[in-house]
Amino acid sequence: MIANQELLTIRRRAKEGARHAQESGRYLSRAPFGYTNGTQAGGKRIIEIDETTAFVVRKIFRDYLSGIQPFLNHSEVRKLGFPLSGNSAIFRVLNNPLYAGLVRVCANGKYPEKLVPGMHKPIISESQYFRALEMIENGKRSMNSKPKEEFPLKGILQSPCCSTNMTAGWSKGKNKYYMYYRCIKHSNINISGTLVHQKFQELLKYISFSPEFLDKLIKRITSLAKTTLEVRDQRHKILATKLAAIETKIENKLFDGLINDTTYKKGMKKFAAEKAQLKDEFNFLETMEGHLHQELLVLPYMLNLPQIFEDSTIGQQHAIIKQVFKRGLTFKQGSFRTPWINPEFESNLLILKEKWLLFLEQPSDKICGIPIGGEEGRH
Secondary structure, three states: OHHHHHHHHHHHHHHHHHHHHHHOOOOOOOOOOOEEEEEOOOOOEEEEEOHHHHHHHHHHHHHHHOOOOHHHHHHHHHHOOOOOOOOOHHHHHHOOHHHHOEEEEOOEOOEOOEEEEOOOOOOOOHHHHHHHHHHHHHHHHHOOOOOEOOEOOOOOEEOOOOOOEEEEEEEEOOOOEEEEEEEOOOOOEEEEHHHHHHHHHHHHHOOOOOHHHHHHHHHHHHHHHHHHHHHHHHHHHHHHHHHHHHHHHHHOHHHHHHOOHHHHHHHHHHHHHHHHHHHHHHHHHHHHHHHHHHHHHHHHHHHOHHHHHHHOOHHHHHHHHHHHOOOOEEEEOOEEEEOOOOHHHHHHHHHHHHOOOEEEOOOOOOOOOOOEEOOOOEO
16 A cells, blocks of 8 residues: 555656646657757757758648648648658647647646647747637538539638528539539528639639739749758758668678577568668659759749649649638629738739629628529529
8 A cells, every 4th residue: 555655646746747847838758740859958858940840840831821721731741751641640730839839738637728838949930820720620610511623612602691601512403403502501592503613714814913923932932942952951961871870780790690580570671661761752852953943943834823723633723712812702793702812913803893703892791582593693
């Protein structure tokens, strides 16, 4: 009983010590992706930014806040060396307050969970972190509302009567099926999908970047590419050192003489897998500069937004629409309405209004009782 009581006392003190360290802003566990474990003067542990991987974390937050879907984001960062797999990999990063310089102090008895400023340096800003959390919370309701090839405006188009997101589907007519966008709250509100898509394609023809914006974009991306290549060179050296160390272990003749055959084969299999993984990342880094130069060459084609939209996947199309019309679109009286358009496209508003394609206006909160029906989408 005395020994058991001593054990419980040790555990309680360990928990109290860990919580006290967390409350002081110290992170005690293994460093997450983007950080490495280090020590301060005096031997105290602290996590430090690993610039060779931190740029991937910044990209994850930047892309998610830009509206790019997590599964598209995940496929891209995996090519950059992101190790986490699974559907929740991106969300595990987005939900981690460490990247914003915060430490989560877990709940304990009467003490609730809280966030405190950490002793480590942040990779992203607090505003980015909390904006991402807000987007995750707001997006939980629409996780099943994924865009489909036949309904690219699903999740974007809002009901003209109550401003809720419209669902999409097919309705059977006398001779064939017709596509419609429908209001979730009011079943009598439905709009012809054919008409909406036709108008949206026409709308895209009159939306383009200005040459001045493109010049600024090229300068900015060129600067970012230079920074990326510098980080690439650092990572390149680290990988070269790791590969050399593994080659030494594999070729070391003493290795075979010190252990039995079974252990040797297991060790060789492990080293071969590590070598293959390092080789893949090494080869990717060697081709990165060429990929960056190719991306810079295609930047002038960004003036042709309709072609970009046509060549994109459905997920990429959704991301583009959300960046241009961040607060959604409504379709009313044969034209689109939106309360906000990306400032880079404001110069297009006059011609869009003249063509009766898009009007910039605040959404109406009034519920209309007039149904929109029929293949032509008339009131």
